Amino acid sequence: MDLQYSEADREFRERARAWLVDAVPKQPRPAHGAEAASFDRAWQRKMYEHGWAGVAWPKQYGGLGLTGLQQVIWYEELARARAPHYINTTYIALMHAGPTLIARGTDAQKAFHLPKILSGEALWCQGFSEPNAGSDLASLKTRGDVGNDDIVVNGAKMWTTDAKYADYQELLIRTDPASERHKGLTWLIGDMKAPGIDIKPIRTMLMDEHVNTVFYDNVHIPLVNVVGEIDKGWSTALSTLSFERGLGFIGDQLELYERVGRAIDLAGKTRLEDGRFAIEDDGIAQRLASLKADSLAIRAMTLAHITESDRTGDPGPKGSLMKLLVTGTHKALSETVGEILGWSFLEFNGDRTEHPWTYDYLWSWVFSISGGTSEIQREITADRLLELPRAR
Amino acid sequence: MFLAPDGHEIEIADAAASFLAEVMPIARLHGAAPQSSAALRLTVGEMGWFALALSEEKSGSGLSPVEFALFFREVGRQCGPVDVLAQCLAVLLDMDDTARADLLSGSTGVVLAVGQGLRLLGSPDAVYALDVSPTGSRLLHLGETEADERPSLDPATPMRSITSLPTTAVATASGEHVWRMGQLGVAAMLIGLGEAALDQIVAYAKIRETFGRKIGSYQAVRHPCADMALRIEAARSQLWYAATALKEGRGDAGVHLDAAKHLANQAAVANADTNIQLHGGIGVTEEHTAHLYLKHALLLAKLFGAKRPLLANLLHAQAEV
Numbered sequence: 001m002d003l004q005y006s007e008a009d010r011e012f013r014e015r016a017r018a019w020l021v022d023a024v025p026k027q028p029r030p031a032h033g034a035e036a037a038s039f040d041r042a043w044q045r046k047m048y049e050h051g052w053a054g055v056a057w058p059k060q061y062g063g064l065g066l067t068g069l070q071q072v073i074w075y076e077e078l079a080r081a082r083a084p085h086y087i088n089t090t091y092i093a094l095m096h097a098g099p100t101l102i103a104r105g106t107d108a109q110k111a112f113h114l115p116k117i118l119s120g121e122a123l124w125c126q127g128f129s130e131p132n133a134g135s136d137l138a139s140l141k142t143r144g145d146v147g148n149d150d151i152v153v154n155g156a157k158m159w160t161t162d163a164k165y166a167d168y169q170e171l172l173i174r175t176d177p178a179s180e181r182h183k184g185l186t187w188l189i190g191d192m193k194a195p196g197i198d199i200k201p202i203r204t205m206l207m208d209e210h211v212n213t214v215f216y217d218n219v220h221i222p223l224v225n226v227v228g229e230i231d232k233g234w235s236t237a238l239s240t241l242s243f244e245r246g247l248g249f250i251g252d253q254l255e256l257y258e259r260v261g262r263a264i265d266l267a268g269k270t271r272l273e274d275g276r277f278a279i280e281d282d283g284i285a286q287r288l289a290s291l292k293a294d295s296l297a298i299r300a301m302t303l304a305h306i307t308e309s310d311r312t313g314d315p316g317p318k319g320s321l322m323k324l325l326v327t328g329t330h331k332a333l334s335e336t337v338g339e340i341l342g343w344s345f346l347e348f349n350g351d352r353t354e355h356p357w358t359y360d361y362l363w364s365w366v367f368s369i370s371g372g373t374s375e376i377q378r379e380i381t382a383d384r385l386l387e388l389p390r391a392r
Numbered sequence: 393m394f395l396a397p398d399g400h401e402i403e404i405a406d407a408a409a410s411f412l413a414e415v416m417p418i419a420r421l422h423g424a425a426p427q428s429s430a431a432l433r434l435t436v437g438e439m440g441w442f443a444l445a446l447s448e449e450k451s452g453s454g455l456s457p458v459e460f461a462l463f464f465r466e467v468g469r470q471c472g473p474v475d476v477l478a479q480c481l482a483v484l485l486d487m488d489d490t491a492r493a494d495l496l497s498g499s500t501g502v503v504l505a506v507g508q509g510l511r512l513l514g515s516p517d518a519v520y521a522l523d524v525s526p527t528g529s530r531l532l533h534l535g536e537t538e539a540d541e542r543p544s545l546d547p548a549t550p551m552r553s554i555t556s557l558p559t560t561a562v563a564t565a566s567g568e569h570v571w572r573m574g575q576l577g578v579a580a581m582l583i584g585l586g587e588a589a590l591d592q593i594v595a596y597a598k599i600r601e602t603f604g605r606k607i608g609s610y611q612a613v614r615h616p617c618a619d620m621a622l623r624i625e626a627a628r629s630q631l632w633y634a635a636t637a638l639k640e641g642r643g644d645a646g647v648h649l650d651a652a653k654h655l656a657n658q659a660a661v662a663n664a665d666t667n668i669q670l671h672g673g674i675g676v677t678e679e680h681t682a683h684l685y686l687k688h689a690l691l692l693a694k695l696f697g698a699k700r701p702l703l704a705n706l707l708h709a710q711a712e713v
Contacts, residue, residue: 001395001458001636009393069393257713264707279707289703293651297626299713300633300648304395311394321622378618379611386594386617388608 005069012066013073019050020081029084031352032208037123037165040088044120053118054094056243061102061110062118068306075251079258086251089162093117093124097170099243100187104228104236109189113168125166127157127190127214128237134159135376137172138182138234142216144173146223146230151175151188153196153219159370163199163212166192170240171221176231187233187240189225196220206362207350241372242315252367253302253326256295256333263333264288267340278340287336294329301325317384320377327368334361395632397462404455405462409469411439418470418588418681421547429475429515430501437498442479445573450492452483460573461580461635468584468660471548471688474695475514477577478504478522481570485531487563505532505557506695512539512552513691520562524696529570531563546687572649575696576635579653582660582692583631586624589660589667589685593617596671613670620663627655647709654702657693664689 005013025043030036047053055074057063066074078086098117101109116122133140142155153173160169169190176184190197196219201209228236267278267288278284301322309315337357338345345358352359368374382388397405415435436442445460446452460480467476482502483495494500503514505521509532512521516539521532539552594617597608607613634648642648664686668675675682693699 001398001401001632001639003393003395003633003636003640003642005393254713257711285707286700286703289706290654292706292709293630293654293703294626296633296648296651296711296713297630297655300395301626301629303393304629304632307394308396318625321625324618324622325626375611375615378615381618381621382608382614385621386614388594388597388614388617389606391609391611391614 005073009070009073012070013077016052016074016077017080019052020077020083023047023050024081024083028353029088032210034165037089037162040084040090041120041123043084044090044094044118048119053120054098056095057098057114057118058102061098061114068310069303071250072254072303072306075254079251079255089123089165090120092126092161092166092170093122093168095243096126096240097124097168100170100227100236100240103239104187106224106227108224109227113189116167122167123162123165124168124170125160125163125192127160127169127171128240129159130156131158131213135373137237138185140172140174140185142173143177144175144186144188144221146175146186148223150220150222151186151226153188153190153216153221155216157214157216158211159202160199160212160214161210163192163214164201168192169214172233172237175233179231182234184231185233185237186230187227187236188221189227190219190221191225194219194221204366206359206366207348250302250306252330253298253322256298256326256329257292260288260292260295260333263337263340264292266337270340272340273342284336284339287332291329291333291336294325294332298322298325298329317380320372320380321385323372324374324377324381327364327374330360330367331364334364337361395629395636397458397632401458401462404459405466408441408463408466411441412466412470412472416467416470416472418684421471421681421684423678429473430498430517432473433475433479433498433501433515435498436476437479437496440496441476442483442496442498444480446483446496450483451489451496456635457573457576457638458632458635461576461631464577464580465584465587468581468688468692469588471585471684472581473514474504474549474691475501475518477574477581478502478514480577481524481529481574482520482522482531482563484570484573485529485563485565487531491562502531503534504695509557510554511542512554513549513695516541516550516552521558523557524571524574526568526571528567529565530561532558533560533562534558535560546691547684548688549691568646571696572638572646575649575653576631576638578692578696579627579631579634579649579656582656582689583624583628585685585689585692586620586627586656586660586663589663589682590617590620590624592682592685593620593667593670607670616666616670620666623655623659623662627652627659630655642712644709644711647706647711650697650702650705650709651711653697654699654706657689657699657702660689661686661693 029039054063055066055071059065130140144151144153171188171190175186196217198215200213202211270278272278305318348355348358443452448454479502501515501518502520502522503512503518505523509523523530537558539554542551542553544551597613600607630652634652637645637648668682
């Protein structure tokens with residue numbers, strides 16, 4: 001075991017740090033809406049033009065071809081430079097759609113879409129979940145009638161983040177009407193401007209409208225947009241999901257230590273109702289210190305997992321453990337800060353910038369439900385890591 | 393950078409695992425008469441394990457804190473005696489070669505002094521008590537000290553109390569090194585123990601049936617097992633990080649060790665708890681080993697940093713991340 005960075009790793013860190021110093025936008029990212037989407041595109045475009053787009057992508061597709069450890073370094077440097085957060089409207093394009101096309105797309109699909117994704121020209125959204133197909137994704141019903149040139153889609157997708165700003169969609173539908181479960185599904189590139197698509201925002205408990213229901217009324221999608229094979233979309237979908245469970249939340253994992261530090265600072269200058277500073281309360285102090293230990297463990301676990309998968313080339317099932325630990329720690333931190341802030345924690349108008357801790361608390365459920373609920377992550381752990389008898 | 397056992401580290405861990413499973417299997421703790429600690433100590437000494445962390449100039453093995461942690465993880469898997477750690481730490485103090493040779497061979501025994509030094513953990517036939525603090529360590533000659541035998545919750549650890557500390561320090565060491573190695577050793581024992589508890593329930597969940605199904609197919613069993621895996625993975629990752637930071641002499645190794653010890657305390661006790669619960673009735677019987685993990689974890693969790701002092705240290709500590 002060692003904690004030494006190689007010469008190449010150190011050199012990469014220095015280059016990244018030097019570039020980010022001046023490159024990071026001076027204006028903060030708008031919290032919502034079209035302004036946020038255009039801010040994200042512009043920042044992605046800037047990274048692209050200076051050769052910093054696609055840290056996880058292979059070089060032959062215009063990415064940086066970085067090792068897992070170098071990706072860790074990149075996200076650490078982004079955080080250090082206070083760069084815009086990487087989970088924004090470009091996330092699905094860069095972390096899901098691009099890697100899926102690289103793994104499973106045709107040459108034409110790659111040639112057309114990959115440069116647009118890297119440069120921020122095209123934003124993507126994810127069309128997997130449905131009203132009755134969330135964790136049980138294979139029960140989805142949105143139908144695709146396969147013709148000679150195209151597939152005609154009817155149905156509805158749900159929880160589609162930033163659908164209004166997306167140009168394309170990773171769309172998983174049932175093309176064999178007689179099929180069940182994970183058979184008979186097809187993974188398509190959907191054009192969000194196609195006629196017959198109707199987007200209805202879903203207002204969440206965070207008082208925002210980042211997720212949507214997307215309705216499909218006879219939407220024609222050309223057959224050339226099929227990724228993988230018709231009726232065999234489940235295997236393409238699994239490659240999409242594996243990217244998310246690999247390094248999808250790497251930045252959040254690494255940032256937790258900083259966030260615990262901010263909570264400890266806050267406890268040092270916030271008075272409880274009894275007049276003492278929150279940090280003087282043994283219960284609060286113990287919980288914050290314990291969260292600091294958890295945040296260190298999350299970083300150590302991330303480094304252990306990434307250096308291992310750099311060596312073996314296989315990320316394995318430990319991504320589920322990381323998501324569980326990160327989302328659990330995230331929620332516990334928010335709850336502790338809620339105690340520190342007292343009544344003012346309940347002052348919330350939906351503005352993330354003005355009330356970051358309350359927003360993060362509400363977000364903690366989005367985090368532990370989206371991308372595979374905590375219950376599903378435990379199931380994956382039980383199946384794949386512990387090899388317990390199957391429940392299903 | 394690589395944060396998992398590698399190359400010769402794996403060989404040492406494997407060698408330790410098979411040696412310890414043979415000479416101190418956890419089954420030894422079932423109601424049997426107390427084993428001859430002196431004989432066990434001689435066997436461990438003969439194989440050279442007490443020299444693990446001692447430099448080669450002092451006739452030690454010159455291995456790093458990483459190998460030290462890997463060895464004690466295996467000791468923990470068997471609920472190994474705390475004396476083994478006391479013996480390994482004692483040889484790190486400044487002393488003459490003859491005294492050290494006796495400790496290395498196991499011909500003289502060391503117990504761990506805790507609770508302001510007035511409580512002795514380990515074999516009653518020991519000649520010395522090791523008193524370790526974060527600022528310095530002393531090896532005390534027990535001589536004629538009257539020790540009062542106390543009942544011990546943990547069958548692996550005989551407990552005695554004394555009313556005053558012996559005054560003769562036969563060896564000393566200043567600074568925090570011995571304390572940090574002690575933290576590392578105990579944290580590693582807790583990790584091994586927490587892993588053993590997880591392995592035990594997973595194996596049982598694959599064979600035990602109830603209501604016509606393997607219990608491992610019920611989410612009420614699967615999810616607590618996944619949580620056990622999560623706790624131990626997090627604590628183990630932090631242990632590897634801390635051991636490596638100590639090996640490389642990093643300035644913040646102490647912070648990472650405090651975090652590792654805290655996480656190991658929690659993970660081991662919680663895993664031992666869940667292991668008993670998921671076993672059902674058989675889990676509370678004397679003949680089962682599940683209770684041995686819990687009792688040993690409760691004891692180890694108090695050594696080299698219990699919850700309160702560890703968290704007090706961590707609150708304002710700065711790690712270089």
